[in-house]
Amino acid sequence: xxxxxxxxxxxxxxxxxxxxxxxxxxxxxxxxxxxxxxxxxxxxxxxxxxxxxxxxxxxxxxxxxxxxxxxxxxxxxxxxxxxxxxxxxxxxxxxxxxxxxxxxxxxxxxxxxxxxxxxxxxxxxxxxxxxxxxxxxxxxxxxxxxxxxxxxxxxxxxxxxxxxxxxxxxxxxxxxxxxxxxxxxxxxxxxxxxxxxxxxxxxxxxxxxxxxxxxxxxxxxxxxxxxxxxxxxxxxxxxxxxxxxxxx
Amino acid sequence: xxxxxxxxxxxxxxxxxxxxxxxxxxxxxxxxxxxxxxxxxxxxxxxxxxxxxxxxxxxxxxxxxxxxxxxxxxxxxxxxxxxx
Amino acid sequence: xxxxxxxxxxxxxxxxxxxxxxxxxxxxxxxxxxxxxxxxxxxxxxxxxxxxxxxxxxxxxxxxxxxxxxxxxxxxxxxxxxxxxxxxxxxxxxxxxxxxxxxxxxxxxxxxxxxxxxxxxxxxxxxxxxxxxxxxxxxxxxxxxxxxxxxxxxxxxxxxxxxxxxxxxxxxxxxxxxxxxxxxxxxxxxxxxxxxxx
Numbered sequence: 001x002x003x004x005x006x007x008x009x010x011x012x013x014x015x016x017x018x019x020x021x022x023x024x025x026x027x028x029x030x031x032x033x034x035x036x037x038x039x040x041x042x043x044x045x046x047x048x049x050x051x052x053x054x055x056x057x058x059x060x061x062x063x064x065x066x067x068x069x070x071x072x073x074x075x076x077x078x079x080x081x082x083x084x085x086x087x088x089x090x091x092x093x094x095x096x097x098x099x100x101x102x103x104x105x106x107x108x109x110x111x112x113x114x115x116x117x118x119x120x121x122x123x124x125x126x127x128x129x130x131x132x133x134x135x136x137x138x139x140x141x142x143x144x145x146x147x148x149x150x151x152x153x154x155x156x157x158x159x160x161x162x163x164x165x166x167x168x169x170x171x172x173x174x175x176x177x178x179x180x181x182x183x184x185x186x187x188x189x190x191x192x193x194x195x196x197x198x199x200x201x202x203x204x205x206x207x208x209x210x211x212x213x214x215x216x217x218x219x220x221x222x223x224x225x226x227x228x229x230x231x232x233x234x235x236x237x238x239x240x241x242x243x244x245x246x247x248x
Numbered sequence: 249x250x251x252x253x254x255x256x257x258x259x260x261x262x263x264x265x266x267x268x269x270x271x272x273x274x275x276x277x278x279x280x281x282x283x284x285x286x287x288x289x290x291x292x293x294x295x296x297x298x299x300x301x302x303x304x305x306x307x308x309x310x311x312x313x314x315x316x317x318x319x320x321x322x323x324x325x326x327x328x329x330x331x332x
Numbered sequence: 333x334x335x336x337x338x339x340x341x342x343x344x345x346x347x348x349x350x351x352x353x354x355x356x357x358x359x360x361x362x363x364x365x366x367x368x369x370x371x372x373x374x375x376x377x378x379x380x381x382x383x384x385x386x387x388x389x390x391x392x393x394x395x396x397x398x399x400x401x402x403x404x405x406x407x408x409x410x411x412x413x414x415x416x417x418x419x420x421x422x423x424x425x426x427x428x429x430x431x432x433x434x435x436x437x438x439x440x441x442x443x444x445x446x447x448x449x450x451x452x453x454x455x456x457x458x459x460x461x462x463x464x465x466x467x468x469x470x471x472x473x474x475x476x477x478x479x480x481x482x483x484x485x486x487x488x489x490x491x492x493x494x495x496x497x498x499x500x501x502x503x504x505x506x507x508x509x510x511x512x513x514x515x516x517x518x519x520x521x522x523x524x525x526x527x528x529x530x
Binding site: 291293295296300305310312317318320323 | 409490510514
């Protein structure tokens with residue numbers, strides 16, 4: 001039984017949509033039922049494959065949004081609609097409860113976090129790059145973890161913030177927002193990108209030796225990761241996940 | 249053509265190797281740089297997936313996934329170091 | 333038997349006129365094994381190198397002076413998309429090979445950026461291939477292989493090397509980048525020769 005379950009999750013298996021939650025105008029969370037789901041680590045992802053009736057198929061990777069514990073909790077993916085995309089428009093606009101797709105995973109041990117890692121966590125996400133970081137933040141909360149946890153979340157406008165309500169009530173975890181196009185009214189800072197100056201103000205210092213996770217569009221990840229190294233963070237403590245030009 | 253990184257290889261590598269390979273470390277045969285598979289520069293919009301060295305851009309690995317088999321070429325790696 | 337996802341259509345439609353396993357698309361997907369090279373036409377050069385090492389070279393200006401054709405061809409990519417009736421302008425390989433003396437049967441195509449692909453010389457001749465530099469009346473964009481690419485539409489599109497820089501004639505068939513990575517050595521879409529051993 002255990003070996004069959006292991007082999008099944010190494011390759012494609014059917015998943016059924018159990019529930020849908022709208023997050024923003026362009027993003028929604030799909031709660032999926034997967035037979036014998038083995039659980040996952042925060043930060044991991046699944047590959048999703050859609051096949052049409054005439055056999056045409058397309059696949060993309062999506063980060064797991066749900067916490068790594070409890071293991072029995074259903075799998076959640078948060079998908080952002082990509083302009084001119086092929087898979088995301090279906091998942092965000094068309095999929096309904098009961099629909100089926102194929103998934104492969106959970107996979108990814110490099111970009112993963114567990115509460116028994118004692119270091120402070122610095123999570124930096126651009127756009128939909130917040131999804132795997134949210135899985136880490138949720139895991140931190142469910143586990144009652146004590147190490148400092150800070151999320152720096154860069155978005156274009158306030159309307160683009162995924163998980164807005166939840167991020168307003170994160171308990172011990174700290175959340176800092178960066179608005180690149182339009183700020184909320186009364187926001188004390190100018191709009192602008194997460195550059196080296198902002199990063200030096202908002203990030204834990206290198207002396208705190210945090211475990212850093214950076215996720216989002218390729219360009220965002222590269223510039224943030226480079227800036228962190230220039231600020232003195234050890235490159236081996238900075239884990240990166242690039243979503244491609246549009247950020248997935 | 250924008251790239252992603254070795255995390256995009258996690259799924260197909262799990263199928264081929266039977267486990268996660270994104271933390272495996274490889275040595276680039278061209279420039280000697282060592283790093284985790286997760287940090288390879290990956291071109292995923294191709295007939296197959298191509299992983300290149302983040303330092304010198306040389307091709308490290310290619311993965312071609314056919315319907316019932318996969319072809320894995322490790323042509324540009326001196327070796328892969330895998331925890332067991 | 334893959335799970336069919338209700339209501340998903342994607343970008344591809346099946347069509348009985350296509351080679352087996354292909355789907356029709358209206359897009360022109362960009363696929364690449366690496367970063368897009370950016371080559372200035374002032375330094376661009378194309379060469380045919382014979383098996384004895386003799387080199388025939390053309391600068392961009394010289395290429396522009398050669399007679400061209402405007403073929404309309406169907407493209408079939410091994411990743412299963414097909415795009416029909418695409419319009420190109422290019423110099424036929426027959427023109428470029430006119431004064432080349434060679435007894436070699438095979439060609440290894442080299443591209444800027446390091447990509448290679450191989451095919452029998454016979455597949456480059458007799459009106460089957462062009463060095464193409466315009467697509468649908470416009471200069472060929474870099475992401476689609478500009479300033480110039482090889483166009484050999486009777487084989488899967490990975491044989492139509494983007495950013496072509498040289499054709500090396502070889503007495504032995506020398507597999508190129510994808511051919512040594514698991515793809516078929518020849519690649520006839522009508523025989524569905526996608527992978528090694530097909």
